[in-house]
Amino acid sequence: MPKLTMVQAINLALQQEMAKDDRVLILGEDVGVDGGVFRVTEGLQDAFGPTRVLDTPLAESAILGTAIGMAVAGLRPVAEMQFSGFSYLMVHQWEGNATRMRSRTQGQHTCPLVVRMPYGGGVRALEHHSESREAVYAHIPGGKVVIPSGPRNARALLVAAIRDPDPVVFMEPKHSYRSFREEVPEAEEVMPIGQAQVVQPGSDLTVVAWGAMMRPLLKAVEQVGGETGASIEVIDLLTVSPLDSATICDSVRRTGRCVVVQEAPRSFGVASEIIARLNDEVLLYLEAPVKRLTGYDVVTPYFGREKAYIPPLPRIVRGLRETLAF
């Protein structure tokens, strides 16, 4: 199996889905000739031509708005937002139309489209290029939010997102775009949306994360597990919304302890929602308060300071130890 970066794996998913289904097309800023500013769509315009890989004018609202029209008319557009930080210019199309086309027309029209966007910090980028705002999209009913953590699941989840009958925001942790490779099978692989994955079983503590936080979390788990002998179950969320409560609650029912690690600011986020679900379902099984290790409720710091603000390894390690020792 070839070892691919996440960028290459996403490219593979796009290329294979386009080859298979001529309803699939790509639109966005600099996605064609340039191959995208992160090279995710590299080579696709050469392969499929400019009518299927569209370099659009610079207008996020129109990118999603036109994608909605295409989707309603039977195409399967995959739109790119150059950075999630500029996706807010399309939010009104998402909130007001994409996510409610189905319900407004009682199923007569649907909106099967994907909006891909790199998100998150840690790459020394300019302001507005490092935010982690999955909660913004997760809060809006009718749209799904998928966040892969590695090349292999990125590929398999994007295929599922393209085939999904509803609109999906596909948030790509840009910190993981090229930082590591994984074996990705050439043959088709699809992972279900809405299902979290237990990437390591354990019995003493459940830890949950998604996207770029999975790598430091796995390191912390190894370190704390080695130190304390604790058996730690690791869950990769993969889909933020709809949230797979069952997998998380089943795990916590067994372990009695849980830590959620989130790059985004602390308040009103995905970690809060996970805790609320645990509260609903497994409160009486808990042996320790559920801990959130998160960013802070401040405007995302410029990169001179960002390292200390994205939950760093030592902070995660301390958090796991505390919850185990509670």
Place this chain on the structure above:
Amino acid sequence: MPRKTLAEFTVEFLQILDEDGNFDADLEPDLPPAELLRLYRGMVRARELDQRMLKLQRQGRIGTFGPCTGQEAPSAAAALAMQKDDWFVGAFRELSGRLLRGEPLTNPLYYYNGWEEGNVQPPEVGRRMLPLAVVVASQVPQAAGLGYAVKYRGEQSAVVCFLGDGATSEGDFHEGLNFAAVWQAPVVFVSQNNQWAISIPRAQQTRSRTLAQKGIAYEIPCLQVDGNDPLACYAAIKEGLDRARAGGGPTLIEAVTYRLLMHTTADDPRKYRDEAEEQEWWRKEPLLRFRKYLEAKRLWDEARENALRDEVRAEVDAAVATFEETAPWPPDRPFEHVFARSEPHLDQQRREFLAGLKEDADA
């Protein structure tokens, strides 16, 4: 019934100084020698800092940035035409104008090395200047609002707002222009048409033959100028400002220029454009021709050029030294200025953050 013509429109182009240094004496703006020299010096300072930042970026001493080389004329000319109380609203390629408005050379260095402190201007400078607009075109309606405010308060001041060619595709551009026109806000919008929006050439951005004509739809007086001709830029912006101050509302100027370097240091233009095109535009760049103009006016010669370059380079050296001695600032500053007054949850998070840093240091 026959159709009638309801309106007809024209779009004018203004050039005063061409790339070979020829100039039209009838159109020459009335600028005293000291001001002409200030304009040239302002452009040279921006060019020297830009070039130094490229080197620093390659050496990993600053982060990603978008060079301004070749686009020194429009915003420098604006700074010259503006009054002290006018608002300067940039996109992100107005280094020369910002420096001429008094921004310290160290600010871009801090900013592009990931420090919010780079946005903090000396009070007199920052008073009437917004920080860079990274979110493309978001500054356009803001400028209309600034214009409304100064008019509301009965000030004689006006606003100059810069944007790119790509920015004219955003809804914010059209919404902002429309508001400015409806309110007759005193704003001069300057679109620096540098022919590219990252990899998208101007012709693919819009079918309009000029960007200037986009003002016509909003009944905004518009003009296309040679954006590498500092005199034409000055004359056009001055005319717009005079109109604004006289109650004549907004103006849209398209300054035709060229992004000589990469979009940002993270970009590779070889993916999408020919080097030959760049070479062609290097011949037309603004510093060369303005130097010729100054020489023709007997205000400049080789010795003065060398002295200026030496002086500016020393100034840039000093700024880089200060920059490298200053950073880093306190790690918990992001907790300040979230709100006018802090909030209990932020205070608590800040204590937790600092305690964590201490534990990391002790570990």
